[in-house]
Amino acid sequence: MALENTSEVSEAHPMKGGDGPNSYAKNSILQRGSVDAAKELLNKAIAEKLDIEIFLPSRTFHIADLGCSTGPNTFLAVENILEALEFKYQSRGLHSQIPDFFVFFNDHTSNDFNMLFKSLPQNRRYYAAGVPGSFYGRVFPNASIHFIYSSTAIQWLSRVPKEVLDTNSPAWNKGRIHYSNSTDEVIRAHETQYSEDMESFLHARAQELVYGGLMLLTFPGRPSGTPHSDASPNVCIQLLGACLMDLVRKGVVSEEKVDSFNLPLYHMSPQELAAVIEQNGCFSIEMTTDLPLQSVDITLSLSQLVASHMRAGMEGIFKQQFGEEILDELFGLYRKKCEEQISTVKSEKPVNFLVVLRRKAD
Amino acid sequence: MALENTSEVSEAHPMKGGDGPNSYAKNSILQRGSVDAAKELLNKAIAEKLDIEIFLPSRTFHIADLGCSTGPNTFLAVENILEALEFKYQSRGLHSQIPDFFVFFNDHTSNDFNMLFKSLPQNRRYYAAGVPGSFYGRVFPNASIHFIYSSTAIQWLSRVPKEVLDTNSPAWNKGRIHYSNSTDEVIRAHETQYSEDMESFLHARAQELVYGGLMLLTFPGRPSGTPHSDASPNVCIQLLGACLMDLVRKGVVSEEKVDSFNLPLYHMSPQELAAVIEQNGCFSIEMTTDLPLQSVDITLSLSQLVASHMRAGMEGIFKQQFGEEILDELFGLYRKKCEEQISTVKSEKPVNFLVVLRRKAD
Numbered sequence: 001m002a003l004e005n006t007s008e009v010s011e012a013h014p015m016k017g018g019d020g021p022n023s024y025a026k027n028s029i030l031q032r033g034s035v036d037a038a039k040e041l042l043n044k045a046i047a048e049k050l051d052i053e054i055f056l057p058s059r060t061f062h063i064a065d066l067g068c069s070t071g072p073n074t075f076l077a078v079e080n081i082l083e084a085l086e087f088k089y090q091s092r093g094l095h096s097q098i099p100d101f102f103v104f105f106n107d108h109t110s111n112d113f114n115m116l117f118k119s120l121p122q123n124r125r126y127y128a129a130g131v132p133g134s135f136y137g138r139v140f141p142n143a144s145i146h147f148i149y150s151s152t153a154i155q156w157l158s159r160v161p162k163e164v165l166d167t168n169s170p171a172w173n174k175g176r177i178h179y180s181n182s183t184d185e186v187i188r189a190h191e192t193q194y195s196e197d198m199e200s201f202l203h204a205r206a207q208e209l210v211y212g213g214l215m216l217l218t219f220p221g222r223p224s225g226t227p228h229s230d231a232s233p234n235v236c237i238q239l240l241g242a243c244l245m246d247l248v249r250k251g252v253v254s255e256e257k258v259d260s261f262n263l264p265l266y267h268m269s270p271q272e273l274a275a276v277i278e279q280n281g282c283f284s285i286e287m288t289t290d291l292p293l294q295s296v297d298i299t300l301s302l303s304q305l306v307a308s309h310m311r312a313g314m315e316g317i318f319k320q321q322f323g324e325e326i327l328d329e330l331f332g333l334y335r336k337k338c339e340e341q342i343s344t345v346k347s348e349k350p351v352n353f354l355v356v357l358r359r360k361a362d
Numbered sequence: 363m364a365l366e367n368t369s370e371v372s373e374a375h376p377m378k379g380g381d382g383p384n385s386y387a388k389n390s391i392l393q394r395g396s397v398d399a400a401k402e403l404l405n406k407a408i409a410e411k412l413d414i415e416i417f418l419p420s421r422t423f424h425i426a427d428l429g430c431s432t433g434p435n436t437f438l439a440v441e442n443i444l445e446a447l448e449f450k451y452q453s454r455g456l457h458s459q460i461p462d463f464f465v466f467f468n469d470h471t472s473n474d475f476n477m478l479f480k481s482l483p484q485n486r487r488y489y490a491a492g493v494p495g496s497f498y499g500r501v502f503p504n505a506s507i508h509f510i511y512s513s514t515a516i517q518w519l520s521r522v523p524k525e526v527l528d529t530n531s532p533a534w535n536k537g538r539i540h541y542s543n544s545t546d547e548v549i550r551a552h553e554t555q556y557s558e559d560m561e562s563f564l565h566a567r568a569q570e571l572v573y574g575g576l577m578l579l580t581f582p583g584r585p586s587g588t589p590h591s592d593a594s595p596n597v598c599i600q601l602l603g604a605c606l607m608d609l610v611r612k613g614v615v616s617e618e619k620v621d622s623f624n625l626p627l628y629h630m631s632p633q634e635l636a637a638v639i640e641q642n643g644c645f646s647i648e649m650t651t652d653l654p655l656q657s658v659d660i661t662l663s664l665s666q667l668v669a670s671h672m673r674a675g676m677e678g679i680f681k682q683q684f685g686e687e688i689l690d691e692l693f694g695l696y697r698k699k700c701e702e703q704i705s706t707v708k709s710e711k712p713v714n715f716l717v718v719l720r721r722k723a724d
Contacts, residue, residue: 060503100503104491109482113475117494120471127503129466129491132479141422141462141489 034152034352035073037291038218039080045216045356046084049286052092054212055146061085061099062145063126064208066135067153068105070112071119077149078103082126085147101126106139108132134158136200140208148205148215155219155233157264158197161189164262174259177241180234180267187228194266198276206282209359215283218291218354224271232351233267236306239341240314243333244322252329253322261321263314270353283357290350303342307335396514396714397435399653400580401442407578407718408446411648414454416574417508423447423461424507425488426570428497429515430467432474433481439511440465444488447509463488468501470494496520498562502570510567510577517581517595519626520559523551526624536621539603542596542629549590556628560638568644571721577645580653580716586633594713595629598668601703602676605695606684614691615684623683625676632715645719652712665704669697 055061063081068074082101089098105116109132120128133139135150136158163169164179164186171185179190205215222231229238247253270288277283311331319327417423425443430436444463451460467478471494482490495501497512498520525531526541526548533547541552567577584593591600609615632650639645673693681689 060506100506102503102506109479113479113492117471117475117492120494127493127501129493130475130479131489131491132482139489141464144422144462144464 034218034291035077035080037352038077038151038216038354041287041289041291041354041356042080042216043084043087045214045287046081046088047091049356049358050085050088050147050214051212052085052088052094055099055210056094056097058146059099060102061147062102062104063147063149064104064106064131064140064145066106066139066148066150067156068107068111068116070115073151074105074116075119075121075124077151078126079121081147081149102129103127104129104131104140104145106131106133106135108134135204136197138204138207142207143210145208146210146213148209148213150216151218152220154198154201154217155221155265155267157190157193157266158200159193160262160264161193163189165260167259172259173262175245175255177244177258177261178234178237178263178265180228180231181238181241190266193264194268194272195276198268198273199280202276202280202283206280206359211359211361213359214286215357215359216354217357218352220267220351221273221353222267222269223290223349224269226269226349228267231267232349233265236310236338237263237265239337240310240330240334243330243337246333247326247330252326257322263317270355273355277357282360282362284360285355286358287354287356289354291352291354301339303335303338306338307331310334396580396653397439397442399714400439400513400578400716403649403651403653403716403718404442404578405446405449407576407649408443408450409453411718411720412447412450412509412576413574414447414450414456417461417572418456418459420508421461422464423509424464424466425509425511426466426468426493426502426507428468428501428510428512429518430469430473430478432477435513436467436478437481437483437486439513440488441483443509443511464491465489466491466493466502466507468493468495468497470496497566498559500566500569504569505572507570508572508575510571510575512578513580514582516560516563516579517583517627517629519552519555519628520562521555522624522626523555525551527622529621534621535624537607537617539606539620539623540596540599540625540627542590542593543600543603552628555626556630556634557638559628560630560635561642564638564642564645568642568721573721573723575721576648577719577721578716579719580714582629582713583635583715584629584631585652585711586631588631588711590629593629594711595627598672598700599625599627601699602672602692602696605692605699608695609688609692614688619684625679632717635717639719644722644724646722647717648720649716649718651716653714653716663701665697665700668700669693672696 063078065074065077085101086098089095103126105113105128107113107116111132113130113132116130117128131139135153161171163171164173166172169185171183171189173179173182173186176182176186179186209215220233222228222234228234244253244258248255248258270290274285274288277285311327311334315327315331318330322330425440427436427439447463448460451457465488467475467490469475469478473494475492475494478492479490493501497515523533525533526535528534529536531547533545533551535541535544535548538544538548541548571577582595584590584596590596606615606620610617610620632652636647636650639647673689673696677689677693680692684692
């Protein structure tokens, strides 16, 4: 027996580990908004779409969070899932048959699992394991998971398309760090990479999820019909690219370093995702909707939030390419630009989506 | 539903993480000898004692390594287990029914799981997860594990018995770091702690292991009938205690710090273990034997080996109590003492034991 793929098949872009002031753990309030907004829909999906009766022979219910990072949002999401599951068992009169829950926290091998494990809630009602590896390959045994959850993770491509960094290619993305405001060639290269990645993702999940199992995905995306360049998450990245070019003009960052760097982020539309799911054939789409941006009850301005959120998510990958010394200046500049252009950043169109898939029997 | 115990119930004594010159990863050759010596017995246990037919309905075979540390011995042991299992399936004509293997690497939350995950073999034939938590509590769902392995780990008690550090107790262990060369009161306190710990260990495992599942334990111990003070692993620790007292006399370490410190290590005899297993009642003893010390094919002397092995295993706990600055002097002195007293350290009596237990049906 050989596993289909247990090695890392993709580049890792871990969120900033630890629990310092710029860490992901302390700066993921916008992602938390997404978890909160998803809660009601999660309850609905589990109440209406999950057939727990077929799982009763299993003594353990296996839940996976793909791209969990280091917390705390992943623990909140798991709590929500467990609450909905227990309510479902109880409402069906199956209280005595509530299984043990075993939760698998998955992320790249380079994720800070030590930090994740240290932050695990003390009085949790589930068993916990960390599972290292890219979700673009296999990470779990055949038919072993009952519920898959992934929040704000599948917008990361497995890699930057090679041609985008190739100075001899027509798809070379000179002077930009993202495809969304670039040439048709660059956009096409990313669309192709996205298709390949999502096919790999669905193929792996189709093997791991039991028949009847659900997969709930949330992701920042692009309303169907909106051009890449106008989608709000892309506008935020273009703004960061502009800040980086400012640093090039100031002589702080070399132009070559920018030319050899791209963010492997693709903001898909629900329609695009539906097409790949259709092609894969193993899943039915049970729910697809946009997520309201929760009003976040804190004193920070939206631009501050966007900036700190962006820094927590992007710091690692920028540090790797440009060095730690530019981070404060880059993200300081970014925050200023966000404040100036808040109306552009703050789109009226939905930017977060939720999709619920069900593993069909073959 | 509430889990019986998901919080850490014990003190953690992680092996030295990372992969530096004094790391556990690079200094666990003696433990590796134990893995090698156990291989033949492991094969025998799986060939003769494991009833794989009863597991055929499970699509995944779950293996746990308790107290795995950071590698590489744990990966070697897992390879040995998988080889023996696959051979068994094949020899029974069940080749087409070989399940997926899912291996759970367990250790304290403070273990360096990041390092463990980075060292996972690239082309492994199993899925891998890390499971943080003390094995003196529950770490897995009910009846979820088919094979449990634990090598050189259960000699660590969950804690130092409180009275041993209590200056008002008759069991105060002044001027020593271990029970083995101490008073009857101190020895009794450790015997009691050991009994409680092993009861907790067996109680938790009885719930986690499926009926018919095997548990293979190896541990440094004390031949039945040998006094605590004469057992070779205890002699090694007494020698380390003597080195520490030398540093007290030199004024490098304060006497109070030694008096408030004890190593929570207990070297049980196979007879003692058998008594606790009998009392627990959920396991049959399928095999109990001593492990030959493998001849290690390297150029280091035995005293060098013992010293570097001791440092890799003990450095963390000594650093916590006495500070990093004393480590080189302490373990340098220890190596010298080992060389002088190698005949004492090198016992003719067995010091490593292997026990195979089978989970009985209730």
